[in-house]
Amino acid sequence: MRGFVAGALGLALLGGCVSGDGGSGFGDRASALPPSLAYRLTQSLTTEVGPRLAGTPREAAARDWAVRTLKDLKFGRVAVEPFTIKGWAREREEAFIVSHGDQALAVTALGGSISTPKAGITAPIAFVASYDDLLLAPPDAYAGKIVFINDRMKAARDGSGYGVAVRKRSRGAIEAAKRGALAVAIRSVGTDNTRFPHTGNMNYDAAVKRIPAAAVSNADADQLERLHAMGVPMRLKLVLKTRAIADAPSGNVVADIVGVEKPDEIVLLAAHLDSWDLGTGAVDDATGVAIVVAAALKAAGPEMKPKRTIRVVLYGAEEVGVHGGDAYAKAHAGEIANHVLATEADFGTGRVWRFASKALEADLPFFDSVAAGLRDLGVERGDNKSGGGADIAALAKKGVPIVGLSQDGTTYFDYHHTANDTLDKVDAAALEQNVEVYARVARAFANR
Incomplete structure (x- = not known):
């Protein structure tokens, strides 16, 4: 070095x-x-x-x-200025369309998500076209289901498509839980069409039940979209294992000329x-x-x-x-x-x-x-x-x-x-x- x-x-x-x-x-x-x-x-x-x-x-x-x-x-002058945070780590993440031959999806836990039960959550998919459509749904509209939010992000020179698309990642779990969902999965907040899912931080509300949250790659989100367009019921199995880390060390590095x-x-x-x-x-x-x-x-x-x-x-x-x-x-x-x-x-x-x-x-x-x-x-x-x-x-x-x-x-x-x-x-x-x-x-x- x-x-x-x-x-x-x-x-x-x-x-x-x-x-x-x-x-x-x-x-x-x-x-x-x-x-x-x-x-x-x-x-x-x-x-x-x-x-x-x-x-x-x-x-x-x-x-x-x-x-x-x-x-x-x-x-x-070079110094580390330490502070502590509530840390988080992923350990396991899997998803399968069990209604259609157990097709594996490329999926990742969103940062801060809780785990599913050890055996995962298997439930019907509630396909929601956009975050705005999720907000329009009444209470208990998705009781017993895994909500999938399908917003697509648009590429832009100034990155302006991010603000609209990231809402489902930031607050999707909160709003889906308010409507009875067991878990939430989102189309990745990204502009690619690959099988690389995009992670990122998500949020919970202390007044709302916490549910697991994951992102599906855009290519696999397309697969869910095609199945939905066919009008056939879909069931998803989602397995996430994560852990919280209390008082995790972090810090800023400050250097002066x-x-x-x-x-x-x-x-x-x-x-x-x-x-x-x-x-x-x-x-x-x-x-x-x-x-x-x-x-x-x-x-x-x-x-x-x-x-x-x-x-x-x-x-x-x-x-x-x-x-x-x-x-x-x-x-x-x-x-x-x-x-x-x-x-x-x-x-x-x-x-x-x-x-x-x-x-x-x-x-x-x-x-x-x-x-x-x-x-x-x-x-x-x-x-x-x-x-x-x-x-x-x-x-x-x-x-x-x-x-x-x-x-x-x-x-x-x-x-x-x-x-x-x-x-x-x-x-x-x-x-x-x-x-x-x-x-x-x-x-x-x-x-x-």
Whole structure:
């Protein structure tokens, strides 16, 4: 690991990949180019640590990796800020259409789901076309049944299809239980047509009976849809075994390149260190980790002497409730007013195409000038209504200025929260464009 970092650092300070003809390397996929620091970091985290489920020893291994890496990259202050969460882990997940030859479905438990009984739950399927249709159903409409919610997610550059589609994952178990369901299964919240089911966090309501919750791959959801269209009754067997982990350890890794003129003023670059456990968390969010680390170094320059402190925060336990974001805001409440900017990378490696902000009217001319400096990279100016990312939302609510850098999410949800989220999905050239954009933004605010 230390040998990897030493070689990578030089590439970071040279500004990333450079093609053989002297080009920037920001064109098509750069598989023939030497690996940049950002790509090497992504490869290292996904290979040496792998899946990083919050509250588990693998997330702890990721924190150790981050501390070691950031120290080797000469960040001035590196620390772990621990907190605890209610952890969760999956152990067994199976589903079969028992009414039609025991056809096996590719299925995964949703994060936080309770277990089924040991023998599973076998019951008729109540096929519900959408989450909105579920809400229209009267009490006890699905008594004794397994509800299947069939919303399809639509791909979009800005990821806007996610908000509508994720409702069934977040609240499907609550609303199905209110209507008497024994369990809930959903069409995966994703835009692929593979047999990789998408996991993700779900919620319970203390006032409503808890029922098991699972996601079916989109290809298998199509199979259920075809059977439903035939008008034939379906019965499903669902077996889930999960376990809760009380007081599971997590934590944020905070690293500073200390400013030489205004060290108490902070430009914060954020990503989350944890991932779901099915894949290796490459696009969600090892690439984000790599982007902000490499961008911070590039923004600081070879002398590592920015005017203001550039802080990288690698948040823990984002996937299971954004606990790291809340913990950081609480731990740093006394210096929140010193944060001159926060921005986050958590949307894969699609090229950055839009610069949005949340700033005071008096500061907008400066924000506009920073955005103008990104036009050559294909970045357009967005509005002044950015909420930032999930982990910096708590800072945004407290008035910290925000830059939201929109990455192209057209294919992001093909892999999001699946076993297919692996290193081969990373576009090396687009990764470098991200680093350059984040570095220019960080440099502008750090040296303003």
